[in-house]
Amino acid sequence: MSKIREQALTFGEELPPPTPDTMHWVVYTCKKPGAPFKWAGYVDAPDEALALQYAREHYGLDEACVGLITHRHEDAIDSEYALKNLEPIDASGTDGDEWTVLTLNRRGGNHQTAGVVHAPNANTALARAQASFAGSKVCSIRVVKSSQVLETNEEELLIWRHHDMSYKLARGYSKQVRSKWTRIRDEQTYEDYRQEDIADHF
């Protein structure tokens, strides 16, 4: 056991002064090239560099994760969350900045990227996204200005996640668990047989 854990810890009366929470970021991961980015979770981080770093460390080690994006929670604008499906509305236009559109298929589900729209402001972006992406299986829409979405880059992928990490997945154990069960149960069957055999014959 480490020295720290062996020694009796003593503390002063007071806790250190409180610190404010840092910025909240939402993280989405992509499982294979070309597939949408799906909601993975959150990190708290003070700036963009650490947000990406934390996101990679926490969510980027998912099996077959080939990339991730993150944005600040407060940079996302969500439509209402419909009870079932969000109705498409009439809105069109291609002026303004690019906005990344994410859709939520049902309450309690996970947001995933659906495409982009262009719009001069958030409300218009949401309206145009609702015009293009609402319909069946969309209960809510989220837009984030694309310039506020951070993404991992290609070069990082080369050194990231290219060795076998099946030890951190349930299925990495299935085969050996099954064979160990078989061996243990076979041993028991043999032992029962041996005991009966002894009892019957001697």
Added chain:
Amino acid sequence: MSGAANPVAPAEITIDEDPDRLAEFEQRIADGVLIEPGDWMPEAYRLLQLRMAEHHANSEIVGALPEGEWITRAPGMLRKLALTAKVQDEVGHGQMLYRVSQELGKSRDDMLRDLVTGKTKYHNCFNYPCPTWADIAMVQWLIDGAAIMNQKTLADGAYGPYVRTMNRINMEEAFHFKSGEDMVLTLMSGTKAQKAMTQEAFDRWWTIALAFFGPHDKPGAEDMPAMRWRMKIERNDSLRQRFVNRFAPAAIDLGLVINVVTKNEQGLVTSATPDEQLGVDESTGQWSFTEPDWDEFWKVIRGHGPCNAQRLALRRFSYEQGAWVRRAIAHGAVVTPPAA
């Protein structure tokens, strides 16, 4: 791991809301509609859900403490890698659940402070010792197994942000459980000494696992807010029964003996005798078993368990040692311009 099945301090719940609004909210829940950001919720709902998510988050990070201590001593590189990944997962679960709690109105710093000062609790099962490697195997098999059972039901809850977090967490819990099962199988396929060590660890953890699901349900639990509002889905006793039905036959197949034990102040077993209540009703598949010692359970919850002080001290040490990092980060957050 999980904390949510444990009894969250039953503080008084007063529901003081417009009856029509409340009725509409409860109808939605009864209809299976999930609560999402922007939806109205009763103040009591917010408080209860916060308390539950915060307790769960606390449990994730305190649960990682005894396991973290074993990383350097884990036998072999593969077990070291797997245990490191598991501890990282658990702390990650804590981070995600603190985030869910923040959205319900409490700052992360307040939650970390309340944890180290004992104002809030974490799951009781982490107040017991892990003196051998076989204890680590038992925690991953029995306690993570119990946690999956509980958290699968919580993923059917009514609060959207908690539900999506639970679904994500459960994927990783499956790895914890499977690697735990592999560890137990390896030990029980091993030498006499390894089997004896595993039996001793099983004696320490079987009753802790039974108590994991919390005390007996109060009569009418289904009508109380936690279940009526679908924060809690299944009764403690029903979860416990399902656990025994699943794990008792597996333990027996492994060659383990299910004992009734007495323990000393350090949480170590002083006597063990085979559980005479143990048996299965072939017609129903239900196992009978001896109850855990509920007096001991309450004593440990009230802070007098073998490891309560040790766990909190380590958490506090970490909070105090990390203070300068949080200060530096908070400073950074002020001077960093918002994302372009």
